[in-house]
Amino acid sequence: MALGPQQRPSARTVSPESNGAPTAQHAVARLAERGAVHDAFAWFRSHARELEDLQLEVTAIPAPPWGEAARSEWMRTRFESSGLSDVQQDDLGNVFGFRLGRDASAPAVAISAHLDTVFPPGTPLHVRREDNKLWGPGISDNGAGLTALLAIAGALHDTEIEHEAPLLFIANVGEEGEGNLRGMRHIFAQKQWANSIGPTIVLDGAGADTVITEALGSRRYEVSVTGAGGHSWSDFGVPNPVVALARVIQRFSETSVPSKPKTTFNIGTIEGGTSVNSIPQSAAMRVDTRSASVEQLDRLERALREAVREGVAETNRRKRQEGLKAEVAIIGDRPAVDLPADSRLLEAIRAVDMQLNNLSRIQRASTDANIPLSLGREAIALGAGGNGGGAHTLNEWYDSAGRDLGLKRILLLTLALSGDPEE
Numbered sequence: 001m002a003l004g005p006q007q008r009p010s011a012r013t014v015s016p017e018s019n020g021a022p023t024a025q026h027a028v029a030r031l032a033e034r035g036a037v038h039d040a041f042a043w044f045r046s047h048a049r050e051l052e053d054l055q056l057e058v059t060a061i062p063a064p065p066w067g068e069a070a071r072s073e074w075m076r077t078r079f080e081s082s083g084l085s086d087v088q089q090d091d092l093g094n095v096f097g098f099r100l101g102r103d104a105s106a107p108a109v110a111i112s113a114h115l116d117t118v119f120p121p122g123t124p125l126h127v128r129r130e131d132n133k134l135w136g137p138g139i140s141d142n143g144a145g146l147t148a149l150l151a152i153a154g155a156l157h158d159t160e161i162e163h164e165a166p167l168l169f170i171a172n173v174g175e176e177g178e179g180n181l182r183g184m185r186h187i188f189a190q191k192q193w194a195n196s197i198g199p200t201i202v203l204d205g206a207g208a209d210t211v212i213t214e215a216l217g218s219r220r221y222e223v224s225v226t227g228a229g230g231h232s233w234s235d236f237g238v239p240n241p242v243v244a245l246a247r248v249i250q251r252f253s254e255t256s257v258p259s260k261p262k263t264t265f266n267i268g269t270i271e272g273g274t275s276v277n278s279i280p281q282s283a284a285m286r287v288d289t290r291s292a293s294v295e296q297l298d299r300l301e302r303a304l305r306e307a308v309r310e311g312v313a314e315t316n317r318r319k320r321q322e323g324l325k326a327e328v329a330i331i332g333d334r335p336a337v338d339l340p341a342d343s344r345l346l347e348a349i350r351a352v353d354m355q356l357n358n359l360s361r362i363q364r365a366s367t368d369a370n371i372p373l374s375l376g377r378e379a380i381a382l383g384a385g386g387n388g389g390g391a392h393t394l395n396e397w398y399d400s401a402g403r404d405l406g407l408k409r410i411l412l413l414t415l416a417l418s419g420d421p422e423e
Contacts, residue, residue: 004302024344024351024416031415032355034422036162040155040411043288044404047154051136051147052400059136059143060127064254068115068173075115075171077160078150081159084169090190094183096196098164104419106165107198109417111152111410113145113384114175114183114204114368126394140398142386145203148384151407151413164419168197175204175368178220180332184193184371189341199345199417201410202369205391206398207383208406211349214364215373217336218290219297223248223308224271227324229281239315240325241283242272248326249285249310257301263291265300274285286331292364294336304328312355334366345378345417352412358405382410 010073031037044051063071072093079087084097098108099341117138119125127136151168172183187193202212221222225241225248249267257263265287272283289300305328312326339346355358365381372379385406390396 006285018373019210022124026089026352027420028348028351028355028412028416030422031412031420034161034420037158037411037415039159040161040402041408043155043158044151044407047151048400048403051151051403052129054150055134055139055143055147055398056127056129056136057295058146060125062121062123062125063138064121064123065116065177065179066174067121070087071115071173074175075146079153079169079171082150082153084107084153087341090186092186094174094187097153097169098151099153099167099169101163101166102379102418103164104166108166108196109414110167110168110170110200110399111414112170112172112184112200112202112368113149115146115171116176116179117142117171118176120376123394129343131284132215132401133399137393137394137396139396141205141391141396142175142203144206144384144386144388144398146408148203148279148410150228155189155411161415162421162422163415165198165417167414167418168193172211172368176197176260178253178331180220180239181334181368181371184368188375188377197372199419200372200377201413201417202366202371202379202381203410204381205383206386206388206406208355208358208386208402209360209401210363210383211341211346211353211360212363212365212367212369212381213339213346214292214337214362215337216290216292216331216364216366217294217297217370218288218334219301219330220332221287221301221304222284222329222331223287223304224284224329225312225324226282227280230279232277233311235279237319238279239319241280244273244315244324245270245285246311247282247314248251248307249340251307251311252260252287255307257291257299257300258296261292261296263289263293263296263300265289270317276325280302285312288332290366292296292336297336314368324341335368337370337373339373339378339380348416349380349382349409349413352409354417356405356409357408382406413419
């Protein structure tokens with residue numbers, strides 16, 4: 001779930017003048033001097049139109065939550081045509097492809113992009129090229145990331161760049177919303193992958209001006225209230241689940257939250273009832289809470305559960321009945337954790353940005369990187385270059401101007417982490 005430029009909060013700056021490790025700077029500078037790397041940079045420019053076509057094509061394939069199968073199969077065929085080896089899909093629809101390095105025993109550098117979008121089945125996908133921009137739901141998040149994944153694989157294949165450690169390309173399911181990072185959770189729960197993956201680079205959305213090293217924690221809940229229901233006239237006086245839920249919302253919405261660490265909550269959906277002249281048998285809402293602090297997430301959960309208890313109890317009390325019951329179910333839980341400041345991965349991306357004279361900022365967000373970070377592994381999330389806007393709306397757009405900067409950045413970081421055979 002990438003953030004568009006208009007959504008980005010202030011963050012620490014990682015400037016070209018930052019003092020990265022000399023070894024990382026040296027390694028990246030040496031990589032940038034290689035003729036094959038220059039050929040790959042030229043490949044990005046010469047294939048610019050083809051990459052736009054691929055982005056339009058993949059965005060036109062529906063990939064709603066829990067419905068990524070068609071896009072997964074499309075990526076499988078593209079992995080194969082990009083020269084990746086041992087291309088495979090798992091039972092969830094995650095797609096994998098290897099590019100072998102000179103040291104087959106080394107942990108692989110993983111490069112991933114999520115397949116899914118936030119849009120439900122049946123959403124009209126009017127994907128098009130217009131006014132030098134690409135338009136369509138999901139064109140940037142994560143059509144841009146998937147296209148970057150294919151661009152890196154294609155450039156490496158056509159220029160025959162060598163590297164030490166193997167590279168593992170992943171197109172994964174279940175990043176958005178209630179997918180709850182299920183694709184990444186599944187991957188790192190499998191010994192086959194957990195034992196073979198080293199650092200992870202997550203490609204999500206557009207841009208080249210951020211480095212997401214701080215995983216934003218979130219918890220999501222479904223609150224349901226049930227009762228006997230009945231006719232609005234003959235059963236008047238029966239406790240109403242919608243009224244109880246309204247009281248719950250009123251109480252919870254008054255919960256105070258700190259600005260530091262930034263903590264938020266949102267009531268995203270509410271539903272219930274069958275007709276205007278029926279007392280509903282049930283009502284439900286879904287709540288999203290976010291914070292950089294686990295303690296604040298715990299506090300919000302306690303506040304929500306207390307609001308549910310009090311709101312339902314008051315509704316029953318006013319009707320002098322005990323007809324309503326409530327349940328709070330956790331439907332999403334993303335860990336809050338930060339990449340250590342002395343991480344090799346952070347040193348490498350700083351050296352890359354210095355080499356490219358690219359000004360970037362450390363930022364906090366909720367991405368697939370949350371999972372490896374929560375397991376004590378090195379992971380970051382990067383934009384795929386270019387610019388985008390209107391994320392999670394039908395008017396989402398992507399401008400490919402500047403895409404090559406993002407791709408250069410990803411390529412240099414990948415090669416730096418894998419190791420230069422000439423070094």
